[in-house]
Amino acid sequence: MTNFKNTNTRDDSHGGSPSDLRRWRQYLADERAEAAVYRDLAGRRSGEEREILLALAEAETRHEQHWLKMLGDNVGKPRRGGLRTRFVGFLARHFGSVFVLALAQRAEARSPYARDVHATAAMAADEQIHEEIVRALATRGRNRLSGSFRAAVFGANDGLVSNLSLVMGISASGAPNSVVLLSGVAGLLAGALSMGAGEYVSVRSQRELLEASTPNEDAQARLPHLNAGANELALLYRARGMSPEEANAKAAESLQNPPETPIAVPAGHDKHEAVGTGLGAATSSFLFFGSGAILPVLPYLFGLQGITALIIASIIVGLALLTTGAIVALLSGGAPLKMALRQLAIGYGAAAVTYLLGMLFGTSAA
Known part of the structure; x- marks a missing residue:
């Protein structure tokens, strides 16, 4: 399960100006909407990717708690998330494709928390890390x-x-x-x-x-049969850009502790997808x-x-x-x-x- 650093929340809930309250309510609505997006995406995924998306939803829920404390008794009626967030949510519910992850990435990148004194530094850091997490999730789809x-x-x-x-x-x-x-x-x-x-x-x-x-993966299986007194393996590492000293050290290490099996490409995976x-x-x-x-x-x-x-x-x-x-x-x-x-x-x-x-x-x- 992917762990995220817990967001620091404040105990000093207080009334802000009317503009502050409006902004906090919008933040609250956006956090709820973003959490829903990640849960909808998780519903269309499995394994590690599903766990990561659910953990992102949990992190957005922690941010939601921060704004609830800031608003106190001034939460008011539930508001809808921003237009962009609602659009991403619609796509997540009906498609769940790489387009949704790309939009979610942009949404995380637009987070205003780094410029808002009422958001914690941990929240701003969370949003930036969330952008990188979603970017990583979208990368495989973009590659395909x-x-x-x-x-x-x-x-x-x-x-x-x-x-x-x-x-x-x-x-x-x-x-x-x-x-x-x-x-x-x-x-x-x-x-x-x-x-x-x-x-x-x-x-x-x-x-x-x-x-x-691309290096021949089968060559790795031949390492145990190399002549330890010869320098062919060192020449290989030098051809790949190592200095003579580095190549000799790497060759000696590889000959002493050769891998039991070659590094194989997983079945069904295209190296050049x-x-x-x-x-x-x-x-x-x-x-x-x-x-x-x-x-x-x-x-x-x-x-x-x-x-x-x-x-x-x-x-x-x-x-x-x-x-x-x-x-x-x-x-x-x-x-x-x-x-x-x-x-x-x-x-x-x-x-x-x-x-x-x-x-x-x-x-x-x-």
């Missing part, structure tokens, strides 16, 4: 997602930006609606196939490089590039033309860019609004440049 997820995000964004730029450039040149539509569909197919093939080759090459650089698989990355990239690239073409598929089609295509793509940016931020623990706006600015910037170039070439051709 990172290979295919990276390909999916890059594919979707490339599809959105490249095809919007293509459609806007062709449209700005004065080409008829049929040419714009044909160009958009061709860009979708060519880009999706290219992205899928590129991701497959990239990920396969990366995995093969990692495999070639963060890289993903070539097929998974290729499939994700192909599908998500296609799903992103189809959006700028939709207005033309429905018969819209000219500036109307361009405006609608830009709005659709803008909303999609904001969504992908926010999703990346949630998984990486970043600020969703900041990353969403960054994605939007990059996409619109590329499209604007292509539109201007299309106008220039169209004018030159005329």
